[in-house]
Amino acid sequence: MIRAGMAAVLSLVLAATQAGDTHPYLTADQYPDGMAILPPPPAAGSAAAQLDMAVFRATRKLQGSARWRIAADDVTNDPLGRNACAMQIVLDAARAPVLTQLLARVGTGPVVGKVKAAYQVPRPYLREEGPICEAKTAHLAGNGDYPSGHTANGWLEAQILAQVMPDRASAILARGRAYGESRAICGSHSKSAVEAGYLAGASVFAVLQTSLAYQRDLAAARQEVARLRATAPRPDGAACAAEAAALRVRPW
Secondary structure: OHHHHHHHHHHHHHHHHHOOOOOOOOOHHHOOOHHHHOOOOOOOOOHHHHHHHHHHHHHHHHOOOHHHHHHHHOOOOOHHHHOHHHHOOOOOOOOOHHHHHHHHOOOOHHHHHHHHHHHOOOOHHHHOOOOOOOOOOHHHHHOOOOOOHHHHHHHHHHHHHHHHOHHHHHHHHHHHHHHHHHHHHHOOOOHHHHHHHHHHHHHHHHHHOOOHHHHHHHHHHHHHHHHHOOOOOOOOHHHHHHHHHHHOOOOO
């Protein structure tokens, strides 16, 4: 009976996806107000602002290291790929369409964008010369430092994956934290922007729990992943050990 019930949920989710039900789970007015939740960025000349730049200088020494390479990969990788070692299963859109679609319908843009526009904090490499792990494009320079959108989305995705696989929650959340740290190691964001990103991601995750559509799709994603754990490939053990060793290098 339970198996039949979960199969019915999965069928409903697949039907909704096929029908084009891909809009965000939250409407514009449901997102939390980042200006009310996030603290303002450090004031110029403050101890916190000085610490931001001290972290930037210190992490330039990581250029070329294994941790730097992970930070570079974290610029463009996808949540299922980056969390493969943490989840101990290799998933992608073809294997896990329900989970992929669930992740595609979430984001922190309405929270992060409002705060970025209000403060327009220059990224650390614009305040002081230094290499970063991604191209120094005009788009990157024009998109403010505070808060980190990568961090916010990565932390939101990690919390969702931890809900889907609660027995792997510690490893998944640790990788989500490291994903945010990658932005400081990369040099694209300051320490304060990364920390604000975690808060932005957590605030969206909290409100997301009120969406009935999200709860429906979450149940189906859990069922999908439970089935795949018996058949999907496992990540390479040596590669995961190397990743774990590199991630022990912390930016602060």
